[in-house]
Amino acid sequence: MKNKYETAFYNSYISIHQRNIERFISSYVKTNDDALDLIQNTLESAWKNMHQLKDQERAKSWLFSIAYHEIIKYYRKKKVEFSLFVDIPDDNDIENIEDKSNDFVELFNKKEDYRRLHSAIKKLDEKNKHLICLRYVEELSIKEIAEILEMNYNSTRVYVSRAKQVLKEVYLSIE
Numbered sequence: 001m002k003n004k005y006e007t008a009f010y011n012s013y014i015s016i017h018q019r020n021i022e023r024f025i026s027s028y029v030k031t032n033d034d035a036l037d038l039i040q041n042t043l044e045s046a047w048k049n050m051h052q053l054k055d056q057e058r059a060k061s062w063l064f065s066i067a068y069h070e071i072i073k074y075y076r077k078k079k080v081e082f083s084l085f086v087d088i089p090d091d092n093d094i095e096n097i098e099d100k101s102n103d104f105v106e107l108f109n110k111k112e113d114y115r116r117l118h119s120a121i122k123k124l125d126e127k128n129k130h131l132i133c134l135r136y137v138e139e140l141s142i143k144e145i146a147e148i149l150e151m152n153y154n155s156t157r158v159y160v161s162r163a164k165q166v167l168k169e170v171y172l173s174i175e
Helices: 004-026 032-048 056-078 091-095 104-123 126-137 142-149 153-173
Strands: none
Touching: 004 032, 004 056, 032 056, 056 142, 104 126, 104 153, 126 142, 126 153, 142 153
16 A cells, blocks of 8 residues: 555646646547546556656656557557557637637638648658657657657657658648
8 A cells, every 4th residue: 555645646746647648648549448548557557656756856757658658558459550649620629719819810820820730740750740749749848758758868859859840841831
Protein backbone atom coordinates (compact mmCIF):
# COMPACT_ATOMS: atom_id res chain seq x y z
CA MET A 1 0.00 0.00 0.00
CA LYS A 2 1.30 3.44 -0.88
CA ASN A 3 1.71 5.99 1.89
CA LYS A 4 -0.44 9.14 2.11
CA TYR A 5 2.29 11.35 0.65
CA GLU A 6 2.68 9.12 -2.41
CA THR A 7 -1.08 8.91 -2.90
CA ALA A 8 -1.47 12.69 -2.67
CA PHE A 9 1.47 13.23 -5.00
CA TYR A 10 0.11 10.76 -7.55
CA ASN A 11 -3.39 12.21 -7.42
CA SER A 12 -2.16 15.76 -7.83
CA TYR A 13 0.00 14.94 -10.85
CA ILE A 14 -2.65 12.79 -12.45
CA SER A 15 -5.22 15.55 -12.06
CA ILE A 16 -2.79 18.07 -13.60
CA HIS A 17 -1.77 15.92 -16.59
CA GLN A 18 -4.69 13.53 -17.11
CA ARG A 19 -6.40 15.55 -19.88
CA ASN A 20 -3.09 15.89 -21.74
CA ILE A 21 -2.45 12.15 -21.45
CA GLU A 22 -5.98 11.42 -22.67
CA ARG A 23 -5.56 13.72 -25.68
CA PHE A 24 -2.11 12.29 -26.40
CA ILE A 25 -3.34 8.69 -26.37
CA SER A 26 -6.49 9.53 -28.34
CA SER A 27 -4.35 10.99 -31.11
CA TYR A 28 -2.76 7.55 -31.64
CA VAL A 29 -5.76 5.23 -31.69
CA LYS A 30 -8.90 5.22 -33.81
CA THR A 31 -11.46 3.89 -31.37
CA ASN A 32 -12.62 5.38 -28.11
CA ASP A 33 -12.59 1.95 -26.40
CA ASP A 34 -8.94 1.38 -27.29
CA ALA A 35 -8.06 4.87 -26.07
CA LEU A 36 -9.83 4.26 -22.75
CA ASP A 37 -7.99 0.96 -22.32
CA LEU A 38 -4.64 2.62 -22.99
CA ILE A 39 -5.43 5.46 -20.59
CA GLN A 40 -6.31 2.97 -17.88
CA ASN A 41 -3.15 0.94 -18.56
CA THR A 42 -1.06 4.11 -18.41
CA LEU A 43 -2.53 5.27 -15.12
CA GLU A 44 -2.25 1.80 -13.61
CA SER A 45 1.37 1.51 -14.68
CA ALA A 46 2.11 4.96 -13.26
CA TRP A 47 0.56 3.93 -9.95
CA LYS A 48 2.53 0.67 -9.77
CA ASN A 49 5.81 2.32 -10.74
CA MET A 50 5.47 5.60 -8.88
CA HIS A 51 8.56 4.77 -6.82
CA GLN A 52 10.67 5.05 -10.00
CA LEU A 53 9.94 8.76 -10.32
CA LYS A 54 12.81 10.39 -8.46
CA ASP A 55 12.36 13.96 -9.65
CA GLN A 56 8.89 15.48 -9.30
CA GLU A 57 9.75 18.05 -11.97
CA ARG A 58 9.86 15.20 -14.49
CA ALA A 59 6.36 13.88 -13.69
CA LYS A 60 4.84 15.13 -16.95
CA SER A 61 7.44 13.57 -19.23
CA TRP A 62 7.42 10.42 -17.08
CA LEU A 63 3.65 10.04 -17.57
CA PHE A 64 3.92 10.76 -21.31
CA SER A 65 6.70 8.19 -21.56
CA ILE A 66 4.52 5.55 -19.92
CA ALA A 67 1.66 6.46 -22.28
CA TYR A 68 3.99 6.31 -25.28
CA HIS A 69 5.20 2.84 -24.34
CA GLU A 70 1.61 1.66 -23.80
CA ILE A 71 0.79 2.88 -27.32
CA ILE A 72 3.79 1.01 -28.76
CA LYS A 73 2.69 -2.18 -26.95
CA TYR A 74 -0.82 -1.70 -28.34
CA TYR A 75 0.43 -1.48 -31.93
CA ARG A 76 2.78 -4.45 -31.52
CA LYS A 77 -0.04 -6.52 -30.11
CA LYS A 78 -2.36 -5.56 -32.99
CA LYS A 79 0.49 -6.09 -35.48
CA VAL A 80 -0.45 -2.79 -37.10
CA GLU A 81 1.87 -0.02 -38.24
CA PHE A 82 2.41 2.64 -35.58
CA SER A 83 0.64 5.79 -36.76
CA LEU A 84 -0.35 9.21 -35.50
CA PHE A 85 -3.92 10.33 -36.00
CA VAL A 86 -3.91 14.10 -35.76
CA ASP A 87 -7.28 15.28 -34.54
CA ILE A 88 -8.03 17.90 -37.15
CA PRO A 89 -11.07 20.01 -36.32
CA ASP A 90 -13.86 20.15 -38.83
CA ASP A 91 -15.24 23.37 -40.30
CA ASN A 92 -17.78 23.73 -37.46
CA ASP A 93 -14.96 23.77 -34.88
CA ILE A 94 -13.05 26.35 -36.87
CA GLU A 95 -16.18 28.47 -37.26
CA ASN A 96 -16.49 28.55 -33.47
CA ILE A 97 -13.16 30.34 -32.96
CA GLU A 98 -13.91 33.19 -30.61
CA ASP A 99 -14.03 36.69 -31.99
CA LYS A 100 -12.32 38.85 -29.37
CA SER A 101 -11.36 41.64 -31.72
CA ASN A 102 -14.75 42.53 -33.23
CA ASP A 103 -12.88 42.81 -36.53
CA PHE A 104 -14.41 40.58 -39.19
CA VAL A 105 -11.35 40.63 -41.46
CA GLU A 106 -9.01 39.66 -38.60
CA LEU A 107 -11.34 36.84 -37.52
CA PHE A 108 -11.66 35.56 -41.09
CA ASN A 109 -7.88 35.56 -41.52
CA LYS A 110 -7.43 33.74 -38.19
CA LYS A 111 -9.86 30.99 -39.29
CA GLU A 112 -8.19 30.67 -42.68
CA ASP A 113 -4.73 30.44 -41.06
CA TYR A 114 -6.05 27.74 -38.73
CA ARG A 115 -7.45 25.71 -41.66
CA ARG A 116 -4.22 26.13 -43.60
CA LEU A 117 -2.06 25.08 -40.65
CA HIS A 118 -4.11 21.94 -40.02
CA SER A 119 -4.05 21.12 -43.71
CA ALA A 120 -0.25 21.45 -43.65
CA ILE A 121 0.03 19.19 -40.59
CA LYS A 122 -2.06 16.54 -42.36
CA LYS A 123 0.42 16.55 -45.24
CA LEU A 124 3.49 15.89 -43.06
CA ASP A 125 5.01 12.43 -42.85
CA GLU A 126 4.33 10.49 -39.63
CA LYS A 127 7.66 11.31 -37.97
CA ASN A 128 7.34 15.07 -38.49
CA LYS A 129 3.64 15.04 -37.57
CA HIS A 130 4.54 13.23 -34.37
CA LEU A 131 7.27 15.70 -33.42
CA ILE A 132 5.14 18.76 -34.23
CA CYS A 133 2.25 17.44 -32.17
CA LEU A 134 4.43 16.63 -29.16
CA ARG A 135 6.14 20.01 -29.28
CA TYR A 136 3.36 22.38 -30.24
CA VAL A 137 0.08 20.61 -29.49
CA GLU A 138 1.09 18.84 -26.28
CA GLU A 139 3.50 21.71 -25.50
CA LEU A 140 6.30 19.44 -24.31
CA SER A 141 9.84 20.72 -24.02
CA ILE A 142 12.61 19.31 -26.20
CA LYS A 143 14.01 17.62 -23.10
CA GLU A 144 10.66 15.98 -22.35
CA ILE A 145 10.28 14.80 -25.96
CA ALA A 146 13.79 13.34 -25.87
CA GLU A 147 12.97 11.47 -22.66
CA ILE A 148 9.67 10.14 -24.02
CA LEU A 149 11.18 8.99 -27.31
CA GLU A 150 14.36 7.82 -25.56
CA MET A 151 16.53 9.93 -27.83
CA ASN A 152 19.53 12.16 -27.36
CA TYR A 153 18.56 15.76 -26.47
CA ASN A 154 20.58 17.34 -29.31
CA SER A 155 19.22 14.89 -31.89
CA THR A 156 15.69 15.59 -30.73
CA ARG A 157 16.29 19.33 -30.97
CA VAL A 158 17.52 18.93 -34.56
CA TYR A 159 14.60 16.68 -35.54
CA VAL A 160 12.04 19.09 -34.08
CA SER A 161 13.71 22.01 -35.84
CA ARG A 162 13.66 20.13 -39.15
CA ALA A 163 10.01 19.14 -38.65
CA LYS A 164 9.16 22.77 -38.00
CA GLN A 165 10.98 23.81 -41.18
CA VAL A 166 9.13 21.17 -43.22
CA LEU A 167 5.83 22.34 -41.73
CA LYS A 168 6.68 25.92 -42.65
CA GLU A 169 7.48 24.92 -46.26
CA VAL A 170 4.26 22.90 -46.57
CA TYR A 171 2.24 25.70 -44.97
CA LEU A 172 3.64 28.30 -47.38
CA SER A 173 2.97 26.04 -50.38
CA ILE A 174 -0.76 25.79 -49.57
CA GLU A 175 -2.87 28.42 -51.28
